[in-house]
Amino acid sequence: MLTTNPHLYIRRPSPTTAEFTVTTCPRLTIPLRLALLLILLLRISTITAAITTIYARFFLDPSSPHVQPAASPLSLLIQGDIFPLLTHALYTLHASPAGQFLFSTLEPVPSWALLLSSSAAIYVALFAQLHTTESLLVLRGLGIQTSTGGGGVQRARTRFIPTEKIRDVLINEAFRGFEVRYYLVVVVEGEEDVVVVFPKLLPRKKIVEAVWRGVRGCLFEGEGNGMNGRAEKGHV
């Protein structure tokens, strides 16, 4: 329900520009927004809980009582004393009923297992992505930019290919696992390997074909009128 099959959005801010986005994210309806908000809260609470657990197990000395910081948290924040502020915040969390419950529940777990599982939880909460979004931006006269990933705290990996470097944009077929897939590639001058567009999602033929037509229309319009769509296919 939270994800769909890859589908295509086309944005054309101007006649010489087009952005093709393939994403697994469905249309943002109110229930979906609520669900996504819930997931965000879940991520934050998971991270907080994991950090608190690590703090309580490894950094908190039970023999020495916690010293209240001299100043109030607000003044600490203003002064820029991050470390005492963080320690205080973590201790407060630990001392809260929820923190105490977590601490007592995890008491029997050995330290190494606790460390591993907490780190894993933090990693997943930070980097796991619900949706995959990949896009292709075409600017006539400039070139095309592919972008993959993004979302969460990660940045999307982009690659810009200037027009004079583009030899061709075409659809090819290849074996992948136990099937034969269609995929869109950009042949770049002077490079051994072709650049695969939408490498993670590898959308189905319908989408790939629509993008291919759009890219050719936007990039080579005028000079590519006589081109026969079929002639470009598959001759790699």
Place this chain on the structure above:
Amino acid sequence: MAPTYNIAMVSDFFYPQPGGVESHIYQLSTKLIDRGHKVIVITHNYEGRSGVRYLTNGLKVYHVPFLVIFRSATLPTVFSFFPIFRNIVLRERINIVHGHASLSNFCHEAILHARTMGLRTVFTDHSLFGFADAASILTNKLLKFTLSDVDHVVCVSHTCKENTVLRASLDPLMVSVIPNAVVAENFKPLSYSTSSSSGNHPFTPHHPPPPRPLGPHDIITIVVISRLFYNKGTDLLTAAIPRILENHPNTRFIIAGSGPKAIDLEQMIEQNVLQDRVEMLGSIRHEEVRDVMVRGQIYLHPSLTEAFGTVIVEAASCGLYVVCTQVGGIPEVLPSHMTVFAKPEEDDLVAATGKAIAALRANKVRTELFHEQVKSMYSWENVAIRTERVYNGISGAISEAEFYGYEAANAPSWSATRGRSGVQSFALIDRLKRYYGCGIWAGKLFCLCVIVDYLIFLFLELWWPRERIDICPDWPRKKPGERKDSTFG
């Protein structure tokens, strides 16, 4: 309007590797495309060839990445080819799976899976096998397994048909004979004038003038082109050459080809000091065969076993008088006025060659007419038409009576598991019945394999549902009427 089919040719053997089966598949596919069918070829990957390729006429080739074990045959793993095969078959909307060569594992697997998926299957056998040694027994058992549930079998000669019927215990009615063919344009004799044959005078039949008759002291060159293996009769050749050269002074030999027996030939040449009369060229490419052939007047083919023998057709097409051993499918290949037959033994081969040399010296043989005769006998177009008829027969486009003959159709139960329309039923229980008869243990084992295959099929249908597989756009089909204009040869 004749029905057209989507056909998948499956074999381990295809270009870039050279060979007879490879060129058979290519030529047949080309001509079937010209007749308006859609043809794809599925083979395993070769060095530098992996993935999907188009050949110039729209023939699509899938080089499936697969483990190759021996002489470019793949590892026999009954089921592992199924997922990818199903994907290809569905995306190309294949109706008929046509497997080639009995040593090809891909072909056997494809036929089994195709039947599980409910497709029509044809198998073409290109070779003869023995019955006695262990390897043959194993191959024959495997062949029996595959051919228990195939719709039709095609053999390249009547001898090959007999052999296949015995090896796989088939009903002879479901085996057709469709010989190989040659591209006669590639095998023209030396004196052949191209201007007269290119259609300047379409209504005057082409009769080349008889060449200058051979005098009694002119040199006759005998050509041998074969891989130098035991089964190609190289030992026979080694024994016969000194005697032939001794009996006939003005003769020469040209031997092309390589193999383990080349060393014996070289020893023979040294022992008898025949260096100036026997020329050994080593291995040559297929394009060069014609240029070697036209250097001679007689073609000697000492093979011990041969399913068809395309090379003797090529030799006759080049205008050579053919001396060959009377084995396998060879006697069916050429009319008697083009050939002198010998028993596969030394004395007879020497005698037959002597007869051929004498006939040539006496100018009794009109070798200059051979090319036109071969051209009218063997064409790939004809092979394609006959193969198309097989496709029509198995898919029910022509009636059982027309395809198998009236007696067969009216016989009460000439094949118990055959369906009403004369085509094999796809029901699992009918298929199991066919496999069960293969042997006491083998029958049960085969049934087990078929059941597992069916379960895998069900699993694949669930895991990779059909609607998630993209359909390929077809290459623009030729209309059958267009094929006269086609330039593909």
